[in-house]
Amino acid sequence: MISRMDLRGEALSGLGARELRQMLPRAEFDVADALDVVRPICEDVRTRGAVALRELGERFDGVRPEQLRVPSDVLRAALDTLDPLVREALEESIARARRVHAEQMPTEHCTHVVAGGTVAQRWIPVERVGLYVPGGLAVYPSSVVMNVVPAQEAGVESLAVTSPPQRDNTGIFRGYPHPTVLAACALLGVEEVYAVGGAQAVAMFAYGAREEGADGPGTGEVLCEPVNLVTGPGNVFVASAKRLLRGVVGIDSEAGPTEIAILADDSADPVHLAADLVSQAEHDTLAAAVLVSDSPRLLDRVERQLVETVAGTKHHERVTQALAGRQSALVLVDDLESGTRVVDAYGAEHLEIQTVDAPERASRIRNAGAIFVGPSSPVSLGDYSAGSNHVLPTSGTAAFSSGLGVHAFLRGVQVIHYDARALEEITDRVVALAQAEDLPGHADAILARRSSDPHPASGAPGRVQE
Template sequence: MHLWCPTNGRPGAAVADLPKLGDVISRLDLRGAALSSLDARALRTTLPRAEFDVEAALATVRPICEQVHHGGVEALLELGEKFDRVRPTSLRVPAAVIAAALDQLDPAVRAALEESIRRARTVHEDQRRIDTTTQVVPGGTVTERWVPVDRVGLYVPGGVAVYPSSVVMNVVPAQVAGVGSLAVTSPPQATNTGVFAGYPHPTILAACALLGVDEVFAAGGAQAIAMFAYGAADADGTVVCEPVTLVTGPGNIYVAAAKRLLKGLIGIDAEAGPTEIAILADDSADAELVAADLISQAEHDDLAASVLVTDSTDLADRVVAALERRSALTKHTVRVNTALGGRQSGIVLVDGLDEGIRVVDAYGAEHLEIQTRDASAVAARIRNAGAIFVGDYAPVSLGDYAAGSNHVLPTGGCACHSSGLSVQSFLRGIHVVDYSRDALADVADVVVTLANAEDLPAHGEAVTARFPTAQ
């Protein structure tokens, strides 16, 4: 078990309640002067956070992307064999294989996916933007027009776990936004057999079928992002995957690094890091529910972060006891205990609710649960979170699958400046300026004056040239 020490490389942290050997999760005491002595930046660096060095991964990712750039389909097949331990039969998944995945899907899973899709559409359809025209002066208008991107590539992870829900969360807002061309990619699975051998997990393929997506590729990791950025052709020049303009979807550190490397050539939604849950709780919270929710995120992977912020030492003790008992009984015990015991997870003790709000706002969690008295009022005070889950009956797992909200959310504290995936992610606002001769003449002096103030006289001359008789 990796013991996270709050003072190791974290300026201003309090030396208190250090984990003992065998503790399932560490504690950080920010009561009293420990919190008041920290400014916002110091507090952010003091709180538990996973090590996730995207910059360091660029050296690994760069040659992979170059290989795809120059090698096309053959390079992608070779990289699939190298990293996913299986060579896809073809890069693009045949329509018959996608159809077979839906035909063979467990009826209960199909019904659950259909309900997830229905709820996601309900929420995302209310995010539609409308064009707005503003009359600035008589004869002068500015219209903001919302236009979907032309083509998007949607990445769906498929490593430690399988995520058909991520198909839903990526595809639905893109479709509602009106994107005309979209493609999904997911790693080929070495454990697949029969017709699905060498292709993404059949449940992912089935989700694509339910959403009407027929362009699906068997590629994962950095090479998949490169495929979307550069496109991919066969040796004879036949294009198998056209380049996209935007890539969305979470992935591992190599996916994030490829997004960083290729940003500019493509648009990206975010550089997603390990998943996070923070829970703000007081002594009214149910320790069993808190523990269950912390474990629910810890089972994602070894770097998943589970953080409890509370002013109740009694609750903290009861949560630790529940974590120890529940983690021993859950399916992915080793993974859960590794995540809970890592430096990215912990229990943060504070003096009161106001201090707790300050801490969770500094943390900027991907998922934030509020389990306090008057949870709705507390949630309204939160400024930084990817998504907020209010009260005992809104666990993060509801948002993962069936709340209707989107689960592709900012991580690593990025919620202080970024939003989760939405219809807006796939739209561009274009200002359309329409001025009559009289409206331009009325403001010509303003333009000329400001142009001259910036020593750009040709800017002003572009206006006066339209009124030669006035010169």
């Protein structure tokens, strides 16, 4: 059901982090391979707008949404018909996420560099954001929470959510995203919601889209205004569209298939470990599930437990394929020090540490999207209600990127204010650096402000020194 990898003995000696990462199991997920498919889709949306979006919805989602923007009465109906227990769970998830993300707001400050010279740091929210919520193999109202809450806490004023239309929807919800996704939008006060999925959704956000007008497709009334930033996970085509349109619009990341890595010793419960591996494997056939341990006995027990756990799970075929794939493995190491090195090099989206010294060991990890410490902190908790964010870096990109948070929706702007005296005091050094770089125009811009008075009054205009 799942392969084994033996890294005991000399297997790790002499390997740097990059080499070690390359030898560990990982899903084959090449965003570049999908570019040829995605490019004409995005160009079609750019030129034909809403007409293209409807045709692409019918082609890829099996349903043709006549009204691409979800009406407000449909959003209200989704919330009114939501299961009370699900609503309660979503409300608690929102409340916990708000508490955590509110604390992420950076502090503005002003540094007095010298007398009369200051550099202030301002944090300005992105003006308009498009939030993508997947809707393929599963339903993700939790992703609405994880995208919307940090954007709202950052102060983003204009938010739009899009999610694929569901072919199985009936009644008032026909041709729209899943009702639970719509209900989550309503709970969060998001009124601009679209029934658009895939690469075409990213293109709609990047370029904006118009209805058909007198001069043809894409020339009529505005359906969706372009955004400044697109966030949210999706399949390979969504990730590829993000890569293609990066620069036209900002993106959070090119998210790949989900992954879990677990570092465990003999104190861990094999039932818990098997359940946690399955919990991520049920997302996708490309989902990665990796368990690293120094205990052959534990790996044996987990392997036996997986047979029972997988047989009893709803999506057992999908889970079986994910666990049997090259991206999943049980990894045996000499000791926990070696195991720590392995999971740190792997840079998992989700890393669980279930060892007797879990808190201390977790403090030594540098590369992970999120770290779950101890037996009572499973990844599933973080997916929904820990208060953390579940939009996280995948495919080893945790080595240089972060999960979604308030910071993703903010721009740092430095504000520089020097008076004439402060400028005069640094003039000679700035001129020296400009001349050293052979940029005399830079020097002249400074010298043009030099006053004949060696101590000009603060803020007084200077004259060119003769």
